[in-house]
Amino acid sequence: MGIFSRLGDIINSNLNAMLDRAEEPEKIVRLIIQEMEDTLVEVRSAAARAIAEKKELGRRIEQMEAAEADWQRKAELAIEKGREDLAKGALLAKAEAAQTIALMRKEMALVDESLAKTNEDLTRLDAKLAEAKAKQKSFDLRHSAARDQYRIRTQLHDGRIEDAMARYEKVERKLDRLEGEVEAFELGRRKSLAEEFAELEAESAINAELEALKAKMGRKG
Structure with missing residues (x-):
């Protein structure tokens, strides 16, 4: 048995309250998502059938309207030919066609109303599903962070x-x-003779470079 028993249960549900009461919220949210996705498939299938029924009704109404117009034409033809009996029969058939059209239009209005309600329910159901998936993502992130922290703490105390x-x-x-x-x-x-000469040569080279730099900049001293 699913978490929800019908579409209304999902739409009117309070996910936060449900998860707060759950002993295993991560498991519950997965079941909720599965239930919602299954319900979405069922509702969309029902909506597809309703749309097909609406199209069929539309075709039948067009056919009956054509028949109604045809009976009107026949009634007029019968009057022209002096056949009132045929004209009455044609007008009766026309009235029956009009009555059938009226009934089908009422049925069409019911289908439209049902589709509008289905569209509203699907919108709300999509919002609930997005909320549930956000909860699942949050649980996954928290679980991953807790696992990483546990591994780090374990290593630190190793x-x-x-x-x-x-x-x-x-x-x-x-x-x-x-x-x-x-x-x-x-x-x-003590420094070796070679080391002392090396230092002396290095110092001379630095002094020469310094004097050249000062001369270049126009400063003598």
Whole structure:
């Protein structure tokens, strides 16, 4: 048995209240969407049948109107020929055709009224379906976010991560000590003759570039 028993139940439903009462709102909203989509198919099928019936009625009315006009013509012909008996028969047939047309027009009006109501119901049903799908999307997003948060929290509280970080820090300390030992070799060591000349040449080159720049800018000192 579905969530809803008829179209009116869907249209008049309060989805928020229904989901608030549900123990499994995600499951309920899926069932609601399925019920609405099934109902949409049924209502549209009924509307298609009503439209086909309206077209058939329209054709029958046109045929009866043609018959009514034909009986009118025959009645006039009978009068011209002095056959009042035939004229009366033609007028009687014309009256019967007119009566049939009136009945079919009433039936047409009922079909039009039914289609208008169906169109209104379909509009409201589409709105309800859109609301239900929005709820489902919201549930899916919340579920996905909760799952991601759970995975992150689990990893943050996983002892293996803390152990790995501790090992990483231990390796860093070893590297710091190794780099310190390398730098310690340089402490107190006199520069070689080649190193001193290299520094002197570098300093001369910088000074020469500075003087050239000052000359270019018209500043001497």
